[in-house]
Amino acid sequence: MTREQPLLDIENLTVSFPTRQGVFEAVRGISFTLGRERLGIVGESGSGKSMTGRAILRLIRPPGRITARRLEFSGTDLLQLDEHEMRKIRGQRISMVMQDPKFSLNPVMRIGEQIMEIYRFHTGAGKRAAHARAIEMLEAVSIRDPERVMRAWPHEMSGGMGQRIMIAMMMVTEPDILIADEPTSALDVSVQTQVLSIMDRLVHERGMGLIFISHDLNLVASFCDRVLIMYAGRIVEVCAADRLHEAQHPYTRGLLGSLPRLHEPRRHLEVLKRDPAWRETPSVSGRQ
Amino acid sequence: MSRLVFNDLSVWFGEGASRVDAVRHATFEVPSGASFGLVGESGSGKSTILRALMGLAPDWSGEMIVGEQRLGPKRNRAFYKQVQMVFQDPYASLHPRHSVDQVLSEVLKLHGFRDINRRVQALLDDVGLGPGFRFRYPHQLSGGQRQRVAIARALAPEPSVLLLDEPTSALDVSVQAEVLNLLNDLREEHRLTYLLVSHDLAVVAHMCQSTAVMQNGEIVEMLTVEDMRAMRARHPYTCHLLESASGYNPNAAQAL
Numbered sequence: 069m070t071r072e073q074p075l076l077d078i079e080n081l082t083v084s085f086p087t088r089q090g091v092f093e094a095v096r097g098i099s100f101t102l103g104r105e106r107l108g109i110v111g112e113s114g115s116g117k118s119m120t121g122r123a124i125l126r127l128i129r130p131p132g133r134i135t136a137r138r139l140e141f142s143g144t145d146l147l148q149l150d151e152h153e154m155r156k157i158r159g160q161r162i163s164m165v166m167q168d169p170k171f172s173l174n175p176v177m178r179i180g181e182q183i184m185e186i187y188r189f190h191t192g193a194g195k196r197a198a199h200a201r202a203i204e205m206l207e208a209v210s211i212r213d214p215e216r217v218m219r220a221w222p223h224e225m226s227g228g229m230g231q232r233i234m235i236a237m238m239m240v241t242e243p244d245i246l247i248a249d250e251p252t253s254a255l256d257v258s259v260q261t262q263v264l265s266i267m268d269r270l271v272h273e274r275g276m277g278l279i280f281i282s283h284d285l286n287l288v289a290s291f292c293d294r295v296l297i298m299y300a301g302r303i304v305e306v307c308a309a310d311r312l313h314e315a316q317h318p319y320t321r322g323l324l325g326s327l328p329r330l331h332e333p334r335r336h337l338e339v340l341k342r343d344p345a346w347r348e349t350p351s352v353s354g355r356q
Numbered sequence: 357m358s359r360l361v362f363n364d365l366s367v368w369f370g371e372g373a374s375r376v377d378a379v380r381h382a383t384f385e386v387p388s389g390a391s392f393g394l395v396g397e398s399g400s401g402k403s404t405i406l407r408a409l410m411g412l413a414p415d416w417s418g419e420m421i422v423g424e425q426r427l428g429p430k431r432n433r434a435f436y437k438q439v440q441m442v443f444q445d446p447y448a449s450l451h452p453r454h455s456v457d458q459v460l461s462e463v464l465k466l467h468g469f470r471d472i473n474r475r476v477q478a479l480l481d482d483v484g485l486g487p488g489f490r491f492r493y494p495h496q497l498s499g500g501q502r503q504r505v506a507i508a509r510a511l512a513p514e515p516s517v518l519l520l521d522e523p524t525s526a527l528d529v530s531v532q533a534e535v536l537n538l539l540n541d542l543r544e545e546h547r548l549t550y551l552l553v554s555h556d557l558a559v560v561a562h563m564c565q566s567t568a569v570m571q572n573g574e575i576v577e578m579l580t581v582e583d584m585r586a587m588r589a590r591h592p593y594t595c596h597l598l599e600s601a602s603g604y605n606p607n608a609a610q611a612l
């Protein structure tokens with residue numbers, strides 16, 4: 069990695085929600101940078117992974133609140149932009165594939181129209197060109213019958229098809245940064261490999277920065293460059309992805325230990341025993 | 357007795373030129389108290405088989421049997437007390453304006469239970485959600501937390517058959533371990549029958565005695581858990597699945 073300016077530079081980011089029981093902090097002061105790399109974020113359910121992704125795009129719904137000492141995208145302070153300027157960044161410069169793919173599609177618009185609309189908005193291309201490009205894109209994510217899918221409604225798609233359609237739409241806009249939240253959790257391994265290789269190419273050939281949020285530790289270890297491990301809104305450990313299996317923090321060890329293994333059957337899976345002290349330890353910096 | 361029999365099941369959507377044959381001639385049996393896996397390509401018809409059993413796919417042919425009961429086009433309330441499903445998409449399956457408490461209380465009332473308060477508490481406990489979650493709404497929950505609510509809701513009527521569509525793909529591995537242990541314990545205690553869809557072969561091997569592999573609407577191979585662990589497969593697609601079970605392999609990506 070070169071020492072150039074990072075794509076993202078984040079310092080002391082918090083996301084909080086007022087609740088009846090007081091203020092709940094979903095993200096509690098984390099710092100990291102993103103270069104032209106594949107950065108994995110893992111951590112248990114509720115640890116703040118999605119909120120971190122959404123905060124970067126300022127997609128936290130009020131009364132939720134974002135604060136940060138620094139939230140910079142290629143030198144631009146995202147917290148200073150007005151909503152109009154922010155909208156130009158969202159989807160064009162920074163894209164997010166949401167954890168709930170079908171939820172993010174418009175339920176009353178055919179799949180083809182949605183992809184073509186984004187493409188035409190982005191490139192100003194005509195209808196016919198947009199149609200051809202949309203078909204190409206669906207083929208790239210291994211959709212078997214793209215012509216049918218173009219005419220289909222979102223509810224007619226299987227779980228994995230929904231995810232792939234979202235990824236196809238993201239490819240249309242060729243963003244500088246892609247935040248992919250569980251983008252392959254519903255995909256079988258062969259389609260997953262296909263989708264990951266597309267993202268891989270975008271990082272290596274176009275210098276995109278990728279934030280890859282996933283529960284799949286083996287996948288993150290084999291696919292990413294660096295990994296942030298989150299617990300209770302903080303980063304408890306940062307490591308090179310290919311060293312994930314040697315991680316030290318008892319929480320990370322616990323996550324690794326709870327995986328079922330094809331070749332090592334056991335009756336009961338190990339369950340994480342949480343130590344209250346993990347919550348209190350200051351966040352580890354993921355800045356480079 | 358709650359065995360499941362699928363005999364020459366075909367399921368399709370639409371008609372004429374726009375007809376999609378989602379499942380073609382699927383035949384398999386799940387003995388009472390057993391756990392059976394469905395794995396395979398995305399879009400190959402796994403969810404559709406589950407939905408057909410639940411009465412959510414109108415056009416089908418062949419035979420489906422639960423216990424001794426041969427299913428017709430309609431399902432009654434007694435059926436839904438016996439058979440419950442956890443849907444693949446925890447976002448779409450929870451009503452956005454119903455709190456966790458409402459979701460669970462309603463199902464319990466619908467099935468004629470009395471001690472609602474105690475049962476809601478117990479269900480939340482079973483799926484590892486503390487009392488703090490009881491009055492939250494779906495948008496205040498993370499993906500994994502929602503899926504646990506969906507599992508609690510399916511367990512509420514104390515069914516004897518559970519259809520599980522990717523029950524843990526939205527969960528982190530530690531919660532996954534808790535949920536899988538819970539599902540296994542429940543199955544043993546109450547002799548439940550499971551039909552489980554997952555793309556994670558390690559999960560299927562951990563949970564199921566046998567598994568059908570699907571591709572493009574058809575079952576292409578049946579495997580026992582021993583076959584899986586020994587990587588004994590004949591169909592090229594199954595071989596490919598077993599080989600790529602351990603993570604991302606850029607060379608495999610080149611080969612595609």
Ligand SMILES: Nc1ncnc2c1ncn2[C@@H]1O[C@H](COP(=O)(O)OP(=O)(O)OP(=O)(O)O)[C@@H](O)[C@H]1O
Nearest residue numbers: 085094113114115116117118119496497498499500
């Ligand atoms: N509107 C809200 N009000 C209160 N708490 C919220 C709200 N939205 C999210 N939370 C809480 O914030 C925490 C972090 O949520 P987040 O969605 O980032 O989790 P996650 O790490 O992505 O989990 P998962 O892996 O299950 O998707 C969770 O405990 C969640 O319950």
Ligand SMILES: Nc1ncnc2c1ncn2[C@@H]1O[C@H](COP(=O)(O)OP(=O)(O)OP(=O)(O)O)[C@@H](O)[C@H]1O
Nearest residue numbers: 224226227228229369378398399400401402403404
């Ligand atoms: N309501 C519907 N109308 C039309 N086609 C449908 C409908 N529901 C499903 N299909 C089609 O049936 C096929 C099988 O879908 P299904 O959801 O069963 O796949 P799956 O094996 O569960 O895939 P995944 O692993 O991606 O969830 C797909 O081609 C899908 O587009």
Ligand SMILES: [Mg+2]
Nearest residue numbers: 118167498499
């Ligand atoms: Mg999330």
Ligand SMILES: [Mg+2]
Nearest residue numbers: 226227403444
């Ligand atoms: Mg499915």
